[in-house]
Amino acid sequence: MGEEKKSVLRVxxxxxxxxxxxxxxxxxxxxxxxxxPIIRLxxxxxxxxxxxxxxLWPMTFGLACCAIEMMCLGMARFDxxxxxxxxxxxxxxxxxxxxxxGTVNRxxxxxxxxxxxxxxxxxxxxxxxxxxxxxxPFAVRENYxxxxxxxxxxxxxxxVPGCPPRPEGLLEGILKLQEKMTGTRxxxxxxxxxx
Amino acid sequence: MTLGTKNQDRHSxxxxxxxxxxxxxxxxxxxxxxxxxxxxxxxxxxxxxxxxQEKIGESxxxxxxxxxxxxxxxxxxxxxxxxxxxxxxxxxxxxxPRRAEYIRVITSELNRIASHLLWLGAFLLxxxxxxxxxxxxxxxEQILDILEDVTGSRLTYCYYRVGGVSRDVDxxxxxxxxxxxxxxxxxxxxxxxxxxxxxxxxxxxxxxxxFTPDMAMRYGATGxxxxxxxxxxxxxxxxxxxxxxxxxxxxxxxxxxDCMDVYLVRVREMEQSLRIIEQALDSxxxxxxxxxxxxxxxxxxxxxxxxxxxxxxxxxYYLVSDGSDVPYRLKIRPPSFSNLSLLPELCRNMLLSxxxxxxxxxxxxxxxxxx
Amino acid sequence: MTTPNKLINDLRxxxxxxxxxxxxxxGYHLDVLLEAGRVRGFAGxxxxxRFYLVFVSAVHTAPAIEIIYQFACYSRQCRILxxxxxxxxxxxxxxxxxxxxxxxxxxxxxxMFGVLFxxxxxxxxxxLPEEEADRKPLLKNGSAVKAADRIRRPNQAGIGTxxxxxxxxxxx
Ligand code: SF4
Numbered sequence: 001m002g003e004e005k006k007s008v009l010r011v012x013x014x015x016x017x018x019x020x021x022x023x024x025x026x027x028x029x030x031x032x033x034x035x036x037p038i039i040r041l042x043x044x045x046x047x048x049x050x051x052x053x054x055x056l057w058p059m060t061f062g063l064a065c066c067a068i069e070m071m072c073l074g075m076a077r078f079d080x081x082x083x084x085x086x087x088x089x090x091x092x093x094x095x096x097x098x099x100x101x102g103t104v105n106r107x108x109x110x111x112x113x114x115x116x117x118x119x120x121x122x123x124x125x126x127x128x129x130x131x132x133x134x135x136x137p138f139a140v141r142e143n144y145x146x147x148x149x150x151x152x153x154x155x156x157x158x159x160v161p162g163c164p165p166r167p168e169g170l171l172e173g174i175l176k177l178q179e180k181m182t183g184t185r186x187x188x189x190x191x192x193x194x195x
Numbered sequence: 196m197t198l199g200t201k202n203q204d205r206h207s208x209x210x211x212x213x214x215x216x217x218x219x220x221x222x223x224x225x226x227x228x229x230x231x232x233x234x235x236x237x238x239x240x241x242x243x244x245x246x247x248q249e250k251i252g253e254s255x256x257x258x259x260x261x262x263x264x265x266x267x268x269x270x271x272x273x274x275x276x277x278x279x280x281x282x283x284x285x286x287x288x289x290x291x292p293r294r295a296e297y298i299r300v301i302t303s304e305l306n307r308i309a310s311h312l313l314w315l316g317a318f319l320l321x322x323x324x325x326x327x328x329x330x331x332x333x334x335x336e337q338i339l340d341i342l343e344d345v346t347g348s349r350l351t352y353c354y355y356r357v358g359g360v361s362r363d364v365d366x367x368x369x370x371x372x373x374x375x376x377x378x379x380x381x382x383x384x385x386x387x388x389x390x391x392x393x394x395x396x397x398x399x400x401x402x403x404x405x406f407t408p409d410m411a412m413r414y415g416a417t418g419x420x421x422x423x424x425x426x427x428x429x430x431x432x433x434x435x436x437x438x439x440x441x442x443x444x445x446x447x448x449x450x451x452x453d454c455m456d457v458y459l460v461r462v463r464e465m466e467q468s469l470r471i472i473e474q475a476l477d478s479x480x481x482x483x484x485x486x487x488x489x490x491x492x493x494x495x496x497x498x499x500x501x502x503x504x505x506x507x508x509x510x511x512y513y514l515v516s517d518g519s520d521v522p523y524r525l526k527i528r529p530p531s532f533s534n535l536s537l538l539p540e541l542c543r544n545m546l547l548s549x550x551x552x553x554x555x556x557x558x559x560x561x562x563x564x565x566x
Numbered sequence: 567m568t569t570p571n572k573l574i575n576d577l578r579x580x581x582x583x584x585x586x587x588x589x590x591x592x593g594y595h596l597d598v599l600l601e602a603g604r605v606r607g608f609a610g611x612x613x614x615x616r617f618y619l620v621f622v623s624a625v626h627t628a629p630a631i632e633i634i635y636q637f638a639c640y641s642r643q644c645r646i647l648x649x650x651x652x653x654x655x656x657x658x659x660x661x662x663x664x665x666x667x668x669x670x671x672x673x674x675x676x677x678m679f680g681v682l683f684x685x686x687x688x689x690x691x692x693x694l695p696e697e698e699a700d701r702k703p704l705l706k707n708g709s710a711v712k713a714a715d716r717i718r719r720p721n722q723a724g725i726g727t728x729x730x731x732x733x734x735x736x737x738x
Contacts, residue, residue, distance in 0.1 A: 059215075060215075060217050061215060062221055062222075063221065063222055063243075063244065064221070064244060064246070064266075064269070064561075064562045065266055065269035065350060065351055065562070067221065068269060068270070068313070068350055069349070069350060071332075072332065072336070075328065075329060075332035075333075076329045076330075076332050076333045076336070077332070077333065077336045090215075090216065090217040092215075102244075102562075103244065103246050103562070105242075105243070105244070105245055105246065107242050107243050107245065108214065108222060108243045108244075111214050111215065111243070115215055137251075137262065137263060137266065138246050138247060138251070140247075140251055140254065140255075141254070142247070142250050142251065142254050144247060144250070145245055145246070145247050146246060146247065163351065164349075164350055164351065166349060
C-alpha cells in the first residue's frame, strides 16, 4: 500500500490530543480565558441567548443505540420542533448543539474532537445515554477501547442518563439546556414539579 | 483493498465519506478513490463503533451478558436475545414451555417489522424523500408501545430468559397486537401509492447495485440481500429453530438483486411477519411461560453454535465452554459484517450518489458490524 | 443427518479428521480437524460443494491458537466447523482468494489475536485504531489459557491432547 494512501487513511490530526485527554482520566476543562468574548454587552447577550435557546440546531451525530431514540424525538410522535430544535444538520459548521448519542471509542475520539472544533461558537454539548456519560455497560474491567465519558474529551453541558434515555428524557435535557443558556425555563408556562 | 496501487495513470482523487455522515447510518467511514463522479475503488473503514462485545462475553457469566446482546444490534434486539438464549438452551438441554416459544416468535416478528419500518424510512430519507419516514416512525411507535408493555423497554430489550420469557403476556397484548396488524395492513396500500409506484423512486433504484448469487456465496451474504437475488435462504425455514416450523409463511424472493428487489423483499417480509404473528396469536397455548432453571447453571464442556434469522440476515453465536458458567470464547457473527464486505465489489465504477443507495439497501447497523 | 456421505468421504480424503456431531445439542453437523497446510484445500473443496462462509475466527488455547472456520449451505441443512491450529510461527494460509468474504474476517482475527495470514492481500487493522493495532485484545493471559482438551467435548479429539507436558493451569 502506498504511503500516500496511508496518510489519507489517517486523517485524524487530533489522535494524540484525544488520547492525552482520555488518559488524563478527569473532566476536560477548557481554558476559561479563551472562552470570554472580547466585548461584552449584557443586554444584547441576553436577547441573543433567548434567540439561540429557542432555535437550537443540533447535529446528526448518531453513534449507537441512543441515536435511534434521538431520531424518535425528531419524528412524528415526540416532535422536537415544538421547542425549536428540529433542524438537524449534517455539517458541524451549521450547528450549535452536539448531541453525543452513543458510545465513543478510541478510534472515534479524534473524529469527535475534530467535529467539536469545527462547530462555530457559541456551542453546546449534550451527553446522551450512559455510554456518553461514563461508558455505561462497557465500563468494565477489561475495557480496552471505550472512552469512559465524553466529558473527558470535550466540555459537556447537560447529561441525560438512561440506556437509552427515553425521547422524553432527551427533551428534558434540551429544556435544561435552554434553562442553562437563558436562566429561565422555556416554554411558558413554567412547570414546577409538586413538592 | 488494493486502493492506491493501481489506477496510477488515471486522474483520480480521494474522497472521505464519514465517519460522521448522515447516509452511512451511524459511524461507517468509506474511503473512495474517485474519478469525477465515478467511484474507482471504495473501501469501507470500520471500527468506529467497536465496543468489545466479544471480550465482555467471555469475562461475564453467560447470564450477566444477556443485556449486552440487545446492544449489539439495537434494531433487532429481540432476535439477538433469541439467538443467545437459544444457544444456552441448546447446550444445556433446557426446553422453554410452548407458550414462551410462541411469545418469542410473536415479539421477534414484531421487532422485525419495527426494524424494517425504520429501514424503509431511512432508505427513502437517503433518497431525499422526507415524508415517508414520518409515517414509518408513526407505525413503529405503535410496535414500541406494544413491546414496551410486555418487555419494559423501548429499544434495548432483555426480555427472553433461558427457559422462557421474563413476563407473561395478557389480553391487552393480544388485543393490541391484533389492532396493530389491522392498522399496518391498511397502511400498506398507502405505502405502495406513496413509494412503490412512484416513478421517481423506481428510476432511482431500478438496476442499481445488482447483487448476484455467486457474489453472495463468495462473501457469505445472507438476509434480504441474498433473497433479492432469488435464493430463498432463510434460517427460519432452512434451519428451523423455536416453533417456526409450525407456521405457514412464504419467503419472498426477488429476481435481479437490484435495490428495487431488496426494497420489495423487505416490504413483503413485513407482510409475512404479520401472517406469522396472526397465526401465533390464534394458537397461543395456555400454560406457564417459564420453566425452572437452576441458579448457577454450568455450561457443558464443548463448543456449540446457534443461528437465527435476524432482521438483516443470519446471526450466529458460537460459544466455546470450559465447563464453567463463564464462556471461554464467544464469537458473534453479525449478518451485516459479511454483507458490508461485498461493498467494494458492488460499487466499483458506480456513481457516488448510487453508493448511497447501495449502503441504504444493505441496511447497516454499525455497532453490529463492529461489535 | 442430511449430510451426504460423499462430502464426508471427500473431507476424510483431504486428509482431515471428521466427527459427526449431534446437531440438536451442539448446533452443527460436522467437526473437521485439519492441519494448517490443508486449510486451503478444505476451503476450495467446500466452495466446489457450494457452501458459503459463515465466519472465520480463533480460539486462544494451548499449545497453539486454533482458527475456526464455519461453513453452511444455502440449499441444504449442513453446518461444518473446521478447526486448525496455527503453525509454529503463528501464521496461517489465507483463504481470502477462495472466499472473498474471508478477507475481513481474517483481518479481524489478526486484530484480535495477532495471527498472520500468509498470502493475504491487505492485512491491515480492521476494527482497532491504527495506533493500537498490536493490542491483541482477545488473547488470554497466563493461567487463563486452557489446553484444548479442557474446552472440547471429551470424545472430540483436540489438537493439544497429544502433548500433555504443555498442559495448562486450572482456572483461577
Ligand atoms: S447508553 Fe445504552 S443504549 Fe445508549 S449507546 Fe450506550 S449501550 Fe446503547
